[in-house]
Amino acid sequence: MTVEELAPPVSAPDRAAPGALAHRAALSQLRDATGILGLDEGMYRLLATPRRSLTVSVPLRRENGRVEVYSGYRVQHNLTRGPGKGGVRFHPDSDIDEVTALAMWMTWKCALLGLPYGGAKGGIAIDPRGLTLSEKERLTRRYTQEILPFIGPDKDIPAPDVNTDESTMAWMMDTYSVNAGYSVHGATTGKPLTVGGSNGRAGATSRGVVLAALDAMRHSHLDPTGRTIAVQGFGKVGAGAARFFADEGCRVVAVSDISGGCYRAAGLDIPELEAWVAGGESLASYPNADAITNRELLGLDVDVLVPAAMDGVLTADNAGDVRARMIVEGANGPTSPEADAILQSNGVTVVPDILANAGGVVVSYLEWVQNLQAFSWTSAEVDRKLCVFMQNASRSVWALAGEKSLTLRRAAHVIGVGQVAEAHEARGLFP
Ligand code: GLU
Numbered sequence: 520m521t522v523e524e525l526a527p528p529v530s531a532p533d534r535a536a537p538g539a540l541a542h543r544a545a546l547s548q549l550r551d552a553t554g555i556l557g558l559d560e561g562m563y564r565l566l567a568t569p570r571r572s573l574t575v576s577v578p579l580r581r582e583n584g585r586v587e588v589y590s591g592y593r594v595q596h597n598l599t600r601g602p603g604k605g606g607v608r609f610h611p612d613s614d615i616d617e618v619t620a621l622a623m624w625m626t627w628k629c630a631l632l633g634l635p636y637g638g639a640k641g642g643i644a645i646d647p648r649g650l651t652l653s654e655k656e657r658l659t660r661r662y663t664q665e666i667l668p669f670i671g672p673d674k675d676i677p678a679p680d681v682n683t684d685e686s687t688m689a690w691m692m693d694t695y696s697v698n699a700g701y702s703v704h705g706a707t708t709g710k711p712l713t714v715g716g717s718n719g720r721a722g723a724t725s726r727g728v729v730l731a732a733l734d735a736m737r738h739s740h741l742d743p744t745g746r747t748i749a750v751q752g753f754g755k756v757g758a759g760a761a762r763f764f765a766d767e768g769c770r771v772v773a774v775s776d777i778s779g780g781c782y783r784a785a786g787l788d789i790p791e792l793e794a795w796v797a798g799g800e801s802l803a804s805y806p807n808a809d810a811i812t813n814r815e816l817l818g819l820d821v822d823v824l825v826p827a828a829m830d831g832v833l834t835a836d837n838a839g840d841v842r843a844r845m846i847v848e849g850a851n852g853p854t855s856p857e858a859d860a861i862l863q864s865n866g867v868t869v870v871p872d873i874l875a876n877a878g879g880v881v882v883s884y885l886e887w888v889q890n891l892q893a894f895s896w897t898s899a900e901v902d903r904k905l906c907v908f909m910q911n912a913s914r915s916v917w918a919l920a921g922e923k924s925l926t927l928r929r930a931a932h933v934i935g936v937g938q939v940a941e942a943h944e945a946r947g948l949f950p
């Protein structure tokens with residue numbers, strides 16, 4: 520079977536399942552990078568095919584006593600540079616194709632950042648909004664039990680992603696530890712501080728997004744003060760990024776979530792908005808701004824647009840509407856290859872996901888290192904190390920892009936894919 524056959528055929532790109540689109544995008548980026556690197560077809564196939572893909576069924580006893588069964592996944596795309604690393608998401612659109620694409624992006628992201636990891640990702644196809652806390656805990660523990668033989672601090676280390684958080688990671692770590700018979704702090708990252716979490720992990724992805732954006736502004740000779748920002752997604756990544764942008768003196772004029780969004784030309788009060796949402800209100804009903812739709816937000820005339828929600832939001836259908844000078848991808852895979860081409864020809868600078876949102880996995884790495892050493896660093900120490908990792912990766916992406924006239928995405932993929940291919944060459948093929 521060829522790799523193209525492994526990927527689902529997509530005849531009408533923007534109408535196919537989101538997972539199929541993400542997988543197709545990941546394969547096309549890989550094809551492009553291997554072409555630039557001059558790698559042969561065998562290496563392309565090795566890198567295009569996940570090392571291990573696990574599908575499990577996750578039965579859940581609801582509070583009313585009924586049993587429902589959900590599909591869960593864990594894909595270890597590549598383990599050549601170290602243990603698998605990547606989040607676990609709970610989302611109704613999660614499927615094996617999406618998880619495979621996300622695992623592939625984790626491989627390139629870890630390699631680009633110089634982290635000693637391969638790439639992995641997990642998911643359960645469920646809408647967690649209707650679940651009680653104890654249902655979520657039972658779901659998480661059963662999923663962990665099903666994937667248990669494949670995970671662990673030396674094998675594959677899960678972390679939070681869409682709709683999962685530090686409690687999810689504490690339950691996963693506890694389930695792993697109960698099976699082991701002792702506490703294994705390094706089994707997951709993104710944990711609460713009391714069970715081996717790291718200072719600075721909660722805001723790390725958002726902090727990384729802002730660092731990547733500031734670096735891009737510097738390269739484009741833009742002073743951050745007063746720059747206008749629009750953020751799609753007001754969850755862990757988006758809300759934190761909005762707050763950090765405001766702290767840097769930027770003007771965050773629009774934010775949105777699945778309920779819709781709000782816009783204020785003079786700049787939004789982000790802490791007030793966070794308190795509004797924490798009180799159970801929707802962004803669209805926030806009284807001190809104008810309501811806008813997600814589509815309107817993507818087309819705003821701003822300096823920086825940050826898609827920080829789901830994959831596949833910028834497509835051939837709406838990429839031409841983007842008026843932002845710069846896109847900084849907080850989400851994984853928000854831009855389809857067709858949208859990428861349109862943005863490039865319209866002169867929009869795109870700071871790609873595998874660089875822009877890498878702050879989360881960098882601090883996950885720092886958390887794991889602290890766990891393995893039974894030691895902990897202060898917030899200031901973690902932040903300093905995060906800045907160094909982000910600056911080094913950003914510098915090498917901008918340098919390669921300049922040197923070879925590549926987009927930042929192509930440069931980032933060439934570096935990430937190149938590192939993994941080099942590791943394969945060095946280790947050789949077994950047997
Ligand atoms: N889910 C995050 C990502 O997509 C973090 C992964 C991790 O910390 O392992 O990068």
